[in-house]
Amino acid sequence: MLQPLTMPVTSEIVRIGEVEIEAQRRGRGQPLLLLPGEDALEIESPFLARLAESYEVILLWPPGFGRSNRPEWVTMDDVSYLCLDVMARLGLSKVPVIGCSLGGWIAVEMATKNDALMSKLVLVDPYGIKIGGPMDRDIADIYMVHPTKLAALKWADPSKGERDLVSRPDDELFIIARNIESCARLCWEPYMHNPKLRRRLHRITAPTLFVWGEKDGIVTPDYGRAYAAGVSGAKFELVANAGHLPHIEQTEAFFAAVNPFLA
């Protein structure tokens, strides 16, 4: 069962105009930027502890997530510019970036605008582009399907995603509830993608690895391959027995795929 990690963490708020973005640091080593998924399950997973064994992991909470505020004018375009601003403000230069799910989409938006600060880019089952025609459901509609069915799409083994929320304190649940709300704000329509993004993928020059859960039912491996094909020289790795969050569901296999790329 997933539950919050107890490892040491330091937190700071970076102010960009009226926007306040929370950056958390865990671990020691070379800096690495992590953009979490919309559910931020990374902070409840051994994945993050393992990553922090080798890196100083700087986890950015996008506007509306964690303790970052969300002025009403903020759209996905602003999110990506703001995250680039925070990278510069923190003095992060030529660092590896890992983006998961929604965080993967944010990472791609950032990289298409300016990838000069990124040494390498790891994208874990990211959303962000539209591949098919008007009637193709490229990205499963997480708002339309029954919660039980959604769990089956998201996980190879849905029991891996279980959380006991009833016992959590209200301030923690408040952040979880706001993360869900902020995801809808950014992703409702166009649903989970930016119609322009696919035509901008050619701007990414940082070495890029797509890592994909073999059993992801939300964005399938075929979607991932088409995505990777848009990024010059990008590599694509499948993780077996994993759904939409392979880094959390199959942590060992995930690092086996990612470590050689980051080395």
Next chain:
Amino acid sequence: MDYYYFTEMPYPHLPPHDEMSSMRLTMPSKLFDPKIGHQLLNRYLDEYCYADDMGLNLMVNEHRSSVVCIDVAAPLSLAILARQTKNARLLVLGNSLANRDDPIRVAEEMAMVDCISGGRVECGMVRGVTYEIFAANTNPTMTNERLWEGIDMVTKAWTMHDGPFNYEGRFWHRRNINIWPRPYQQPRPRIWVTGSNDFENLKTIAQEGHVYATFVQPHAKVRQLFDHYRANYVDNGVPGGLAYMAFVSVAETDEEAMANADEIAWYMRTKAEPQFRNVPGYVGLEYNVQALKGAYTGRTDAVRAQGLEYLRENHILIAGTPDKVELQIRQLYDRVGGLDHLLMMMQCGYLSHEKTMKNIRMFAQEVMPRLKDLGPCINRAWPAQAAE
């Protein structure tokens, strides 16, 4: 107090309920028989016309992709009634403004219906229930903001008469707002806004001076809501007021009235999957913290699980002989601290044409005349003068 007849225009001719997981949004339209739909829509409109003949006011609403309501565009039914009725106030509750593409179209539609009807429009502006978000694909996290920007645009379009003006807001940009026709009622039709849980929004409704309406809730909750409105009400020149909707069933015997009420309460037994009932951002975070604990599901499950007697004791259902119905309405009036408009769902589910007509007739002839002493609470002389 004013009385409004209402049916949600249901399409109840469905497979057994246990074979369906949702009666909203996902029911295949092959289950809709157009011939039955033709009969139902015309029957419901006939019943509205009869209610007008009997001296009741009329309320219509809209829902999309739903068997609960096949009136999918309330301005259309309102326009028909504007032409076919003579006396009734015509309440649309409401225009789903947060889910409409263009508030100025709503302003124009309502102004035209107001002119056709000779100034009988009572104009509801609502954010719409969660289900409407899926049909319209509106971002669920900004429906209140869209509603209020839309109301601002409509109000200006109705009341500014010196040629075109522009509007560049958060959600809508228009370069030439100059509506023809303008409303028959001057300075404008009353605006009604609905709500059930959101006290902040209720405060805004009161401070803007609009009519506030809430539906099928226990009277103790209605009292809280109405008191909050009264404490914050500001008269803006067009009177506000308080409205409450209940299920209403009148018959010669209590047994007959309750049997009919059970058909009307079909509404409470309709189904929707959980993801459609609570969409992220529709209610405040304090509710969604409860939702994460399983303590909030997006609707009144506690009320829905109760039997008819509970509904009647709490004035969600008003039912019985004329004597009993009169008494229940007087109790409701006292317990909520007075109200201006009683909205009455008098038809739902399979309740037949004959039973519906009888319900309307008995209420209009045997109950309404006895209640003339129940005066308005906040409402005052209205409608005002027509355009000169």
